[in-house]
Amino acid sequence: MDGVELQILWSNLIGIVSEQARALQRTAFSPIVREAGDLANGLFDEKARMVAQAVTGTPGHINSLAAAARNLLDDFGDEELKPGDVLITNDPWMSAGHFFDVTVLSPIFRNDRIIGYAGSTIHHSDIGGYGIGSGARDIHEEGLWIPTLKLYDQGEPNETLFKIIRRNVRTPDAVIGDLGAQVASGIIAADRLNALCDRYGLDDIASLSEEIITRSEEATRDVIRKLPGGTYHGKSVIDMPGGSEIVLQTAVTVDNEKGDIVIDFEGTSGPSSMGINVVPAYTHAYATFAVRSTLNPELPNNAGSLAPIRLKLPESSIVNAKYPSPCNARHVVGMHVPFPILKALAQVVPDQVVAEGSGAVWTIQIGGKDADGKPFTSSMFNYSGGMGARAGKPGISAVCYPTGVSAVPVEVLEASYPIVFKCKELEHGTGGTGKQPGGDGQRIGYKLRTGQPWLLNTIPSRLSAPPEGLLGGGDGAAGVFQINGENVVDTRKREMQPDDEVFMITPGGGGYGAA
Structure with a gap:
C-alpha cells in the first residue's frame, strides 16, 4: 500500500473514531462523561486488534479497551455474533479495572460477515455497592458485576439485564442513558466504516489494518533500537489515607x-x-502510556505500537490484583504507575521525560437528599494537582499527567447537584522550584445546600509525600484535605453534617533541573 493511499484511508479511520467519540460525549447523561470526557472509543479489525483510537479520553481507558475487545470475544465467541448484537461487561479483569467502567463492543458487519468492531469504555455515574471510595473489604462489596453478556441480541434489548442494572444502581436513568450513548456511538462507527468501504471499493479493512499495525509496530521498535541497551531502575513512593505508603518500583x-x-x-x-x-x-x-508518550508520542496508538512494550508483574503485588481484591479506587495507584518508569527513562532520554506530578486525580462523590427530600448521588468529579516540569517547559498547573480527564465546571456541578463552591483557584507557589518549575495545584472549597446530612466519598493522595523533583529540581508541595478547618487523613466514606465544609489543596508538580 503506497503512502498516499494509506494516509487517505488513515485519515478516514481517525474521522470515524472521532465522530464515534463526539456522538458518545454529546449524548451521554452524566457530567463525568459529557463534560469531563472520562471515556474511550476505539475501532478494531476482525481479529479484535485496535487499529485506531479517538483522541478524547484517558490512557487508562483506551489502552485497557485495546485488550478488552479480545477478552470479550475470547469469553463469548465471535462465531455466536449476529448483526445487531452488542456485548457488554464491567469485569475488572477483562476491561478497565473497576465496576464503574463499563465496556460495550459492537460487531460491524458487511455482506453478512464481521469486518471489525466498535468499542467504548466510559465511567458510569453509579454501579451500586460502596461507591467510588476505597473502603470496601472485597470486590463483591463494590457494586454490580456484569459478566460478558449481550446487551442487545440482534437489535433487541436484553430486558432482563436492563432490569437488573436499573434495580442495582442509585441513578438508573443516568446509567441507562449512558449505555444508550455507548450503543449509539457503535452504530455510528459501523455506518461510517461501511461508507468508507463503499467509497474506496473495499470488501473489508483487513489489508488496511495489517498495514497500519505492522508499520506502527516497526516504527516503535525503530525508536527503541536507537536507545542505549541496558536495565534502568526507578522508584516512586505514594502516601495513602491512613498514613500507609505504597512503593512502586520498576x-x-x-x-x-x-x-x-x-x-x-x-x-x-x-x-x-x-x-x-x-x-x-x-x-x-x-x-x-509512559513509554509511548516519552519515546514516540506522534505515532498512532494501536495494537502495533503497544506490542513492543511488555510487563512482568509480581504474583503478589498491588499492581497485579487478584480476585477478590477490592479495586474501585484503582486509579489512586494506577495513575502513579508512569512515575517510576519515567525516572528510569530519565537515565536514557533525560530531555524527553517529565518530573513527578500530583499523580492521581482527587475524586469526589457526594450523595444524600436535596432540600425537597429527593435522593441524589453524584457521578465522580475530579480535581488535578500540578503536572511535573519538563526539560524545556514548566509543568502545567491543575493538569494531571497521565490522565486526560477534564474537571467538570463548577457551574455544571452546582446546576446538577445541591452543592455550592466557596472557592476554586490556582494555589500559586505549590509547584517545585528548578530550571523549569513544576505546575501549581489548586484550592477548592465546597459545601452542600440541602440542610440535611450527606455522604462524602473522596480519595486524596500525596498529603505527606509530595511529588519529587527530577535531576536537581525541587519537590512540589504536598496536598491538604480539611473538613471544617481540620486536617483529615482517614477519608473513607463518611456522613457529613448539613453545615460541614470541605477544603482541599491539590499537590504541586515537581521541578526539573537545578535552578
Whole structure:
C-alpha cells in the first residue's frame, strides 16, 4: 500500500473514531462523561486488534479497551455474533479495572460477515455497592458485576439485564442513558466504516489494518533500537489515607537488538486491604502510556505500537490484583504507575521525560437528599494537582499527567447537584522550584445546600509525600484535605453534617533541573 493511499484511508479511520467519540460525549447523561470526557472509543479489525483510537479520553481507558475487545470475544465467541448484537461487561479483569467502567463492543458487519468492531469504555455515574471510595473489604462489596453478556441480541434489548442494572444502581436513568450513548456511538462507527468501504471499493479493512499495525509496530521498535541497551531502575513512593505508603518500583530493560522494552515491577508493594489494587490491564495501560508518550508520542496508538512494550508483574503485588481484591479506587495507584518508569527513562532520554506530578486525580462523590427530600448521588468529579516540569517547559498547573480527564465546571456541578463552591483557584507557589518549575495545584472549597446530612466519598493522595523533583529540581508541595478547618487523613466514606465544609489543596508538580 503506497503512502498516499494509506494516509487517505488513515485519515478516514481517525474521522470515524472521532465522530464515534463526539456522538458518545454529546449524548451521554452524566457530567463525568459529557463534560469531563472520562471515556474511550476505539475501532478494531476482525481479529479484535485496535487499529485506531479517538483522541478524547484517558490512557487508562483506551489502552485497557485495546485488550478488552479480545477478552470479550475470547469469553463469548465471535462465531455466536449476529448483526445487531452488542456485548457488554464491567469485569475488572477483562476491561478497565473497576465496576464503574463499563465496556460495550459492537460487531460491524458487511455482506453478512464481521469486518471489525466498535468499542467504548466510559465511567458510569453509579454501579451500586460502596461507591467510588476505597473502603470496601472485597470486590463483591463494590457494586454490580456484569459478566460478558449481550446487551442487545440482534437489535433487541436484553430486558432482563436492563432490569437488573436499573434495580442495582442509585441513578438508573443516568446509567441507562449512558449505555444508550455507548450503543449509539457503535452504530455510528459501523455506518461510517461501511461508507468508507463503499467509497474506496473495499470488501473489508483487513489489508488496511495489517498495514497500519505492522508499520506502527516497526516504527516503535525503530525508536527503541536507537536507545542505549541496558536495565534502568526507578522508584516512586505514594502516601495513602491512613498514613500507609505504597512503593512502586520498576526495572526497565531496553533491548536495542529486538527493539522492545520490558518493565519489571519486582519490589513493588504487596496487595492492599483498601480498594486501591490495580488489575494487570490497567497497570499495562499506564505503563505503556509512559513509554509511548516519552519515546514516540506522534505515532498512532494501536495494537502495533503497544506490542513492543511488555510487563512482568509480581504474583503478589498491588499492581497485579487478584480476585477478590477490592479495586474501585484503582486509579489512586494506577495513575502513579508512569512515575517510576519515567525516572528510569530519565537515565536514557533525560530531555524527553517529565518530573513527578500530583499523580492521581482527587475524586469526589457526594450523595444524600436535596432540600425537597429527593435522593441524589453524584457521578465522580475530579480535581488535578500540578503536572511535573519538563526539560524545556514548566509543568502545567491543575493538569494531571497521565490522565486526560477534564474537571467538570463548577457551574455544571452546582446546576446538577445541591452543592455550592466557596472557592476554586490556582494555589500559586505549590509547584517545585528548578530550571523549569513544576505546575501549581489548586484550592477548592465546597459545601452542600440541602440542610440535611450527606455522604462524602473522596480519595486524596500525596498529603505527606509530595511529588519529587527530577535531576536537581525541587519537590512540589504536598496536598491538604480539611473538613471544617481540620486536617483529615482517614477519608473513607463518611456522613457529613448539613453545615460541614470541605477544603482541599491539590499537590504541586515537581521541578526539573537545578535552578
